[in-house]
Structures are given as C-alpha cells and as structure tokens.
Amino acid sequence: MPAILEVEALEAFYGRTKALHGVSFAMDEGGITTVLGANGAGKTTTLRAICAMIRRSGSIRFAGQRIEGRGTEDIVKLGIAHVPEGRGTFVDLTVEENLRVGAWARRAGGSVAEDMTRVFGYFPILAERRRQVAGTLSGGEQQMLAVSRALMLRPRLLLLDEPSLGLAPLIVREIFRILRAINREAGVSILLVEQNASLALDLADHVFLLETGRMVLSGTSDVLKRDDAIRRSYLGY
Amino acid sequence: MDVFLQQVLSGLATGGIYASLALALVMIYQATDVVNFAQGEMAMFATYLAWSMLNAGMSYWLTFVATLAIAFVAGVAIQRIIIRPVETAPILTIVIVTLGLLVILNSVAGWIWTYLQKPFPSPFPREPIRIGGIVFGAHDVGEIAVTLVMLALLFAFFRFTPLGLAMRAAAQNPVSSRLAGIRVGWMLALGWGLAAVFGAVAGLMVAPVLTLDPNMMGGIQIYAFAAATLGGFGSPVGAVVGGFIVGITENLVGTYVSFIGTELKLTVALAMIIVVLLVRPAGLFGRTVVRRV
Numbered sequence: 381m382p383a384i385l386e387v388e389a390l391e392a393f394y395g396r397t398k399a400l401h402g403v404s405f406a407m408d409e410g411g412i413t414t415v416l417g418a419n420g421a422g423k424t425t426t427l428r429a430i431c432a433m434i435r436r437s438g439s440i441r442f443a444g445q446r447i448e449g450r451g452t453e454d455i456v457k458l459g460i461a462h463v464p465e466g467r468g469t470f471v472d473l474t475v476e477e478n479l480r481v482g483a484w485a486r487r488a489g490g491s492v493a494e495d496m497t498r499v500f501g502y503f504p505i506l507a508e509r510r511r512q513v514a515g516t517l518s519g520g521e522q523q524m525l526a527v528s529r530a531l532m533l534r535p536r537l538l539l540l541d542e543p544s545l546g547l548a549p550l551i552v553r554e555i556f557r558i559l560r561a562i563n564r565e566a567g568v569s570i571l572l573v574e575q576n577a578s579l580a581l582d583l584a585d586h587v588f589l590l591e592t593g594r595m596v597l598s599g600t601s602d603v604l605k606r607d608d609a610i611r612r613s614y615l616g617y
Numbered sequence: 618m619d620v621f622l623q624q625v626l627s628g629l630a631t632g633g634i635y636a637s638l639a640l641a642l643v644m645i646y647q648a649t650d651v652v653n654f655a656q657g658e659m660a661m662f663a664t665y666l667a668w669s670m671l672n673a674g675m676s677y678w679l680t681f682v683a684t685l686a687i688a689f690v691a692g693v694a695i696q697r698i699i700i701r702p703v704e705t706a707p708i709l710t711i712v713i714v715t716l717g718l719l720v721i722l723n724s725v726a727g728w729i730w731t732y733l734q735k736p737f738p739s740p741f742p743r744e745p746i747r748i749g750g751i752v753f754g755a756h757d758v759g760e761i762a763v764t765l766v767m768l769a770l771l772f773a774f775f776r777f778t779p780l781g782l783a784m785r786a787a788a789q790n791p792v793s794s795r796l797a798g799i800r801v802g803w804m805l806a807l808g809w810g811l812a813a814v815f816g817a818v819a820g821l822m823v824a825p826v827l828t829l830d831p832n833m834m835g836g837i838q839i840y841a842f843a844a845a846t847l848g849g850f851g852s853p854v855g856a857v858v859g860g861f862i863v864g865i866t867e868n869l870v871g872t873y874v875s876f877i878g879t880e881l882k883l884t885v886a887l888a889m890i891i892v893v894l895l896v897r898p899a900g901l902f903g904r905t906v907v908r909r910v
Contacts, residue, residue: 431796433792433795433796452795452796453795453798453799453800456795456796456797456798457798461796462796464792464793464796468790468792468793468796469790469793470786470789470790470793471789471790472785472789473782473785473786473789477782477785477786480779480782481782481783481786481793481794481797481799482797484779484782484783484786484797484798484799485797485798485799486798529797533797533798
C-alpha cells in the first residue's frame with residue numbers, strides 16, 4: 381500500500397527550545413496509526429509540526445507531495461484535517477455553522493448538505509442540536525462535533541489529538557467505534573495521538589512510541605500489545 | 618408631543634450615524650481586540666474623496682457607490698500595510714499606530730482640501746415630509762433608511778454567506794480557523810474593509826448636516842465610542858442599538874434640559890460612557906469575559 385504520510389528527520393521548535401529531535405515515520409494509506417508516549421514526549425508537537433502550526437524542519441510528504449514548505453491553510457486544502465487538542469470548537473457558532481466552517485477549504489465536489497447528512501448519520505445527537513450554539517454542547521458532543529467538522533473537509537488524512545481527553549468512558553468508546561467506521565467506510569487514514577494507550581492500541585493497526593522528542597519503537601499494534609515494556613509502561617499490567 | 622416625536626426622529630437619524638461608526642469600531646475590535654481610533658478620520662477622508670468626485674460632476678449615487686468601494690479597498694490596504702506588521706505587538710503599540718493614522722489622515726486632508734468648511738449635498742429632497750401635524754426633515758428620514766439598509770445587508774452577509782461565516786469564525790477562533798483552511802489574516806483585512814465602508818456611510822450621511830471639514834468626525838467618534846460602550850464592545854447588535862439610544866438621548870436632553878442646550882451635548886456622551894463603565898462595564902449586550910491571568 382502507498383504511504384499517505386512520510387515524515388523524515390522532523391525537528392520542531394517552541395521559540396528556541398527544540399521539542400522534536402529528528403522524528404521519522406511513515407503511515408499507510410487507509411490505515412490507523414497511533415503515536416503513544418508520556419506527557420511531554422512530543423505527540424501533540426508532532427501533529428502541530430505536520431500542519432505547520434509551529435516552526436519545524438525536516439521532510440514531510442503527504443501522498444508523495446512535499447508539504448514541509450507550505451503554510452497551514454494550504455496543507456489543510458490538500459486534505460489533511462486536524463482535530464486539535466481541546467477540540468477547537470467555535471463556541472459562539474451553531475453546530476451547523478461549525479460544520480460549514482469545516483467545509484470551507486475542501487476541494488472535493490459534492491454538496492455540503494449531503495456531507496452534513498452523512499456526519500449526522502455518524503453522530504445523530506448533532507442533528508438534534510444542529511441549531512444550538514456549540515458552546516452549550518457537552519464535552520462529548522463537542523468532540524463529536526470536532527470530528528464531524530474535520531470530516532466536512534472530506535480529508536484523506538485525519539489527525540486526532542487526544543479525542544478521549546476529559547470524557548466519560550462510555551462516550552469515548554462510542555467515539556472510537558465511530559472512528560473505526562469512518563476509517564473503514566470513508567477510507568480516511570487516521571493518525572491518532574492518545575494518552576489512553578489500551579484504547580489506542582485496540583483501534584490502531586500501527587503504533588509508534590515517542591520518548592522526549594524521539595521515536596523509540598514502532599510496530600503493529602498486535603505485536604506491541606504483547607511487548608512487556610509497553611505493557612508495563614503504558615498499559616499498566 | 619409633536620416636538621417630542623420630531624426630536625426622537627432626528628435622534629434616530631443622528632443615532633444611525635453613530636451606529637454605523639460604532640459598528641465599524643466593534644467589527645474591528647471583535648476580530649482583533651484593537652480599538653481603531655482612526656475610524657472617524659478614515660470616514661472623513663472618504664467623504665472628502667466623495668466631495669471631489671461630486672465636484673468633478675459625478676452623480677450622487679454613483680459617487681456614493683464609488684466612495685464605498687474606495688473605502689473598502691483602502692480599509693483592506695491599511696490593515697495589510699500598516700496594522701499587520703504590528704499585529705503581534707503590545708496593544709499600546711497598536712493604539713499608538715491608529716492614533717498616528719488619525720493625525721496623518723487629518724493633516725493630509727487639511728493639506729489637500731484646506732480646513733475651510735465645505736457644504737456637502739444631501740441626496741434627499743429639501744422639502745420636509747409632513748405626517749399629520751408633524752414635520753420631519755427628508756434628510757433625517759433618508760439617513761435612517763440608508764443606515765437600516767446597510768445594516769440589513771451586513772447582517773445578511775454575515776449570516777448567510779460562506780465568506781461572512783469564515784470571517785466570524787476567524788474573529789472567534791483564529792487557530793481553529795486556520796486548521797479549517799481559512800486565511801485568517803485576509804479575513805481581518807476584509808473586516809477592516811467593511812468597517813471602512815460603514816465609516817464612509819456615516820461620513821457621507823453626516824456631512825450635509827455638519828458641513829465638511831477635516832475635524833468633522835471628531836465629535837461623532839466620541840458619540841460612536843459612547844454607543845459602542847453602551848451596547849458593549851463585543852456586540853455588533855449592541856453597537857447599533859447603542860448608537861440609536863445615544864442619538865435619541867442626546868437630542869432629548871438637548872431639547873428638554875435647558876442648561877445643556879446644544880453646547881453641552883457632547884458632555885452627555887462622555888457622561889454616558891462613564892456611567893456605563895461604572896454600572897455595567899460589559900455594556901447592555903456585552904458578556905463579561907473572564908480571563909485567566
């Protein structure tokens with residue numbers, strides 16, 4: 381399978397502080413890849429660096445095309461949707477308006493209304509709340525909205541930053557179930573950053589492990605689930 | 618009673634002018650947290666351009682449209698060229714830049730067109746409109762109509778067009794907007810353009826009443842500040858309502874409180890600013906923003 385994303389020797393900086401020290405990895409089109417790591421290992425930074433939200437160097441290819449020289453808006457237009465940490469909700473806009481904003485940059489044709497119906501199919505609760513101001517949604521609903529907003533781009537690659545953060549386990553399970561459906565039905569590749577390692581390992585088919593800004597381990601999730609070090613450090617048994 | 622109604626209507630007319638300029642201030646403030654002190658002078662400058670076009674023999678409404686178009690482009694250009702380089706600077710720096718712009722526009726206008734007052738035509742008939750026993754100035758009525766049409770257009774633009782939505786999104790959450798592929802910098806520039814258009818409308822509508830001179834918008838800007846403060850700097854609807862309230866109050870107080878008359882009217886605006894800031898700092902329609910420091 382062709383690679384949807386190839387990252388090589390990626391370095392990223394917050395001001396003068398280097399946060400990534402040459403991260404390299406590749407992920408297959410249509411797959412779900414997860415990046416595990418402790419707090420401060422550079423998971424969020426990796427996603428931000430891919431989208432040019434911080435200063436970075438190294439090489440990044442998306443579907444064979446080099447994107448390290450492009451700005452955030454252009455990268456998004458190529459079909460990379462980023463669901464940021466904290467969900468990035470437009471709190472004063474309605475649910476429907478949030479989704480329309482998500483469709484702003486897409487190049488794919490087809491009607492926005494049709495896509496809206498499609499995401500409402502994944503998350504029926506959002507259909508009920510479509511005229512409601514997004515700031516009044518619960519945390520779980522806002523996460524669903526954030527994923528839906530990203531889908532409105534008709535992305536080829538979905539970057540998800542801690543979708544489980546601060547949500548009740550039941551809701552998290554529901555969201556992850558739908559992420560899998562989205563991956564299978566729409567063929568959207570997913571790069572997932574997650575604190576909850578057991579959830580992430582269940583969803584993903586490929587895993588990378590980050591430690592203090594470096595990739596230290598990679599493999600299929602089936603293999604890594606049985607790895608003793610991973611189990612002790614990240615799964616806790 | 619007739620006098621009362623007349624004063625209310627003429628208050629609505631001037632209120633419309635304050636509302637337009639206040640709306641311009643609020644649009645920029647919402648998107649960038651910047652109070653544009655040069656808003657009034659930008660409007661004055663646009664009005665002078667209109668005066669030159671009219672003098673060159675252009676028809677009024679063609680001039681009107683051309684002026685708004687020029688104001689829009691100039692507003693965008695000012696944001697891109699002057700404001701953008703200091704965008705990330707401390708707020709005080711930006712305030713000083715807009716104050717500098719105020720002084721420059723004022724002097725350049727004086728240099729080109731002199732400080733002598735110039736009569737400016739109204740597009741509306743001279744004959745007053747009579748309804749029952751009450752006489753309304755046609756310019757007052759026209760002014761209100763123009764203001765309301767502009768507001769309706771702006772509302773429709775923000776509410777129903779993708780570009781309007783993108784501008785609201787950019788003002789509200791720049792980071793998420795960029796992740797949606799919206800060019801936030803350009804959206805801010807468009808906001809400056811639209812604000813300049815509203816300022817220009819205010820200038821064109823008030824010039825026939827005050828006659829045109831480089832300091833024409835000074836007082837108006839203070840009323841607009843009062844309107845924006847009263848309505849809440851965070852609320853476009855508040856700015857409009859505030860504009861009308863300030864206009865009516867100003868007129869009624871000037872008419873019925875004998876010691877104020879026309880000389881002390883501006884004081885009313887300043888008093889309103891102070892009272893609002895003391896009693897309800899967020900304004901009538903504003904929300905109190907809690908920030909973690």
